Amino acid sequence: MAKATFKVPVLSQYPEVPAITPGSMAHSTPFQAKPEFQAALGFPGELVENWQERAIEKMGELLTRYRSLRVYLDACVKCGACTDKCHYFLGTQDPKNMPVGRQDLMRKVYRRYFTVAGRLFPKLVGAEDLTKEVLDEWYSYYHQCSQCRRCSVFCPYGIDTAEISMAAREIMDSIGVGQKYCNEIIGKVYTVGNNLGLPGPALVNTLEGLEEDVFDDTGVHVRYPIDQVGAEVLFVTPSADFFAEPHVDGLIGYGKVMHESGLSWTFSTMASEAANFGLFIGSYENMRRVALRIREAAIQLKVKRIIFGECGHAWRVGYGFLNSLAGPWDFLDPRYPVPQHICEFTWDLIQQGRLTLDKSQNDDKVLTFHDSCNVARASRMGDEAGGQFEIPRAIIRATCNHFYDMDEETIRDRTFCCGGGGGLLTDDLMELRVKGAKPRMEALNNVIQEKGVTHMAAICAICKTQFSKVLPFYGMEMDQIISLHQLVSNAIVLTPREDDDDGDEGAQSRAENADEPD
Amino acid sequence: MADTIDVDGKEFAVDEEGYLANLNDWVPGVATVMAKQDNLELSQDHWDIINFLREYYEEYQIAPAVRVLTKAVGKKLGAEKGNSKYLYSLFPYGPAKQACRFAGLPKPTGCV
Numbered sequence: 001m002a003k004a005t006f007k008v009p010v011l012s013q014y015p016e017v018p019a020i021t022p023g024s025m026a027h028s029t030p031f032q033a034k035p036e037f038q039a040a041l042g043f044p045g046e047l048v049e050n051w052q053e054r055a056i057e058k059m060g061e062l063l064t065r066y067r068s069l070r071v072y073l074d075a076c077v078k079c080g081a082c083t084d085k086c087h088y089f090l091g092t093q094d095p096k097n098m099p100v101g102r103q104d105l106m107r108k109v110y111r112r113y114f115t116v117a118g119r120l121f122p123k124l125v126g127a128e129d130l131t132k133e134v135l136d137e138w139y140s141y142y143h144q145c146s147q148c149r150r151c152s153v154f155c156p157y158g159i160d161t162a163e164i165s166m167a168a169r170e171i172m173d174s175i176g177v178g179q180k181y182c183n184e185i186i187g188k189v190y191t192v193g194n195n196l197g198l199p200g201p202a203l204v205n206t207l208e209g210l211e212e213d214v215f216d217d218t219g220v221h222v223r224y225p226i227d228q229v230g231a232e233v234l235f236v237t238p239s240a241d242f243f244a245e246p247h248v249d250g251l252i253g254y255g256k257v258m259h260e261s262g263l264s265w266t267f268s269t270m271a272s273e274a275a276n277f278g279l280f281i282g283s284y285e286n287m288r289r290v291a292l293r294i295r296e297a298a299i300q301l302k303v304k305r306i307i308f309g310e311c312g313h314a315w316r317v318g319y320g321f322l323n324s325l326a327g328p329w330d331f332l333d334p335r336y337p338v339p340q341h342i343c344e345f346t347w348d349l350i351q352q353g354r355l356t357l358d359k360s361q362n363d364d365k366v367l368t369f370h371d372s373c374n375v376a377r378a379s380r381m382g383d384e385a386g387g388q389f390e391i392p393r394a395i396i397r398a399t400c401n402h403f404y405d406m407d408e409e410t411i412r413d414r415t416f417c418c419g420g421g422g423g424l425l426t427d428d429l430m431e432l433r434v435k436g437a438k439p440r441m442e443a444l445n446n447v448i449q450e451k452g453v454t455h456m457a458a459i460c461a462i463c464k465t466q467f468s469k470v471l472p473f474y475g476m477e478m479d480q481i482i483s484l485h486q487l488v489s490n491a492i493v494l495t496p497r498e499d500d501d502d503g504d505e506g507a508q509s510r511a512e513n514a515d516e517p518d
Numbered sequence: 519m520a521d522t523i524d525v526d527g528k529e530f531a532v533d534e535e536g537y538l539a540n541l542n543d544w545v546p547g548v549a550t551v552m553a554k555q556d557n558l559e560l561s562q563d564h565w566d567i568i569n570f571l572r573e574y575y576e577e578y579q580i581a582p583a584v585r586v587l588t589k590a591v592g593k594k595l596g597a598e599k600g601n602s603k604y605l606y607s608l609f610p611y612g613p614a615k616q617a618c619r620f621a622g623l624p625k626p627t628g629c630v
């Protein structure tokens with residue numbers, strides 16, 4: 001494990017609201033995007049000359065475009081309900097990480113330029129000019145918000161700090177101040193097709209390797225097809241699922257579920273990424289451009305349905321905005337939602353009795369479940385309220401004998417962010433990530449102590465990576481975080497097919513059939 | 519992080535995260551110097567990984583997925599070494615990030 005160059009918080013048995021330490025995270029600032037990363041997204045390469053004027057102009061544009069932003073900036077009555085709800089405040093004690101503190105960074109500028117009182121008597125109403133110092137503060141603290149929306153659950157007016165953070169990042173991008181992590185990644189989606197920059201041949205090589213592994217492991221030929229024209233289902237998943245651990249174990253599980261469903265399915269090199277970082281930087285144009293790849297792939301591959309893998313914010317974009325960003329989807333089968341979540345799909349099969357599951361295969365584990373913020377608070381699953389909470393848990397109960405929830409105050413719609421969401425999953429923000437994980441680590445540690453929990457399952461690539469990196473800082477093991485579909489993968493009893501006797505013909509025949517309709 | 523590293527009297531440009539700016543510049547000494555900066559001494563076990571990363575990158579223009587790497591290591595060095603734990607014991611900052619840096623590969627980006 002990497003050594004900590006900062007003080008790792010000590011976990012306590014009960015949540016404690018810390019005393020404030022002003023400025024404790026003022027030094028936290030992510031690397032800025034280089035001019036070439038900015039250009040690819042349609043943003044100026046570096047801070048433009050008349051940046052102040054342009055930023056105010058952009059703010060005015062966003063206030064008109066998103067009425068919610070103006071309402072949020074106007075509505076706060078400083079009641080204090082949000083002050084102890086942000087994981088970054090609880091982990092860092094910096095009052096600017098209180099949701100209201102973070103909102104006020106924009107609110108003071110809004111008041112100065114967009115309200116009568118602020119124009120005339122700025123000091124009386126806490127209005128401030130947009131100076132370089134204020135801009136630097138924005139860059140620091142709007143990259144200390146994971147846009148998880150927990151604060152909005154507790155705000156009596158429903159003020160959504162995530163939307164304010166997104167607007168702030170959009171304003172900064174428009175004057176040439178972008179964040180390296182997000183903007184470099186979006187550029188890779190445009191040039192290569194996914195966040196990681198995995199080219200087609202590397203994807204094919206990786207998937208062929210998985211087919212061999214699963215065959216060696218189970219004796220059943222499970223296919224992981226890619227670019228298969230005429231397949232029934234286009235499967236869109238975060239590229240980390242191909243690349244990282246524990247993500248890939250979930251991807252192996254998706255393939256096994258698809259195998260049992262009997263449907264033909266395919267990944268796509270063009271849409272080899274479910275993530276849409278356009279959301280994190282508040283850029284509708286980039287979010288749309290990223291989303292349109294999925295449409296293009298669906299048309300080219302002539303699929304009838306789209307299923308999304310385990311990715312938190314992708315599901316927010318998929319569930320909430322895919323139709324307006326990239327619809328209409330009238331060429332797909334209208335009997336199924338567009339897109340469908342793999343958890344909905346798996347749960348449907350379980351309910352229909354079409355999956356044979358041997359729960360004892362997971363008897364070496366005692367599970368808990370981490371609700372990912374974008375799934376929990378910005379979307380739904382299935383056709384009943386709260387489906388996004390119940391369906392993943394139902395799948396765990398169907399595949400495992402031992403499951404315990406964490407403290408109610410820290411799950412479902414009150415779930416704590418993993419600490420790495422919203423475009424903050426980068427090494428240059430490791431201190432913030434470790435400290436921001438504290439509330440979740442505390443709740444996890446409590447069920448480890450009290451219930452003997454050994455593993456936490458999640459349905460988001462960011463959560464999985466974040467936990468595998470921060471768990472060791474808190475004295476836990478990196479492999480205690482697992483993919484939900486890894487549990488399905490372990491428990492599922494596969495149905496053999498006719499060709500399972502002949503060694504590696506599977507990969508070969510898959511390659512030969514790649515361009516033929518199913 | 520310095521913007522250059524010194525390898526046998528020759529300067530090599532690196533980015534703000536310490537990755538080699540020009541991948542074609544790489545010479546074995548780059549890995550040795552970077553490892554020293556991280557307080558690591560490279561053994562043959564490290565070099566096996568570094569060399570595999572470079573070969574894979576040469577062919578696919580990307581670092582291998584962790585599973586591809588562990589499988590290749592397992593085949594070559596024995597099943598007991600074909601896992602992430604072994605790789606982390608060699609590269610405590612992670613095979614995907616630290617070993618790629620030593621090997622002169624770009625940093626893997628995204629949710630990893």
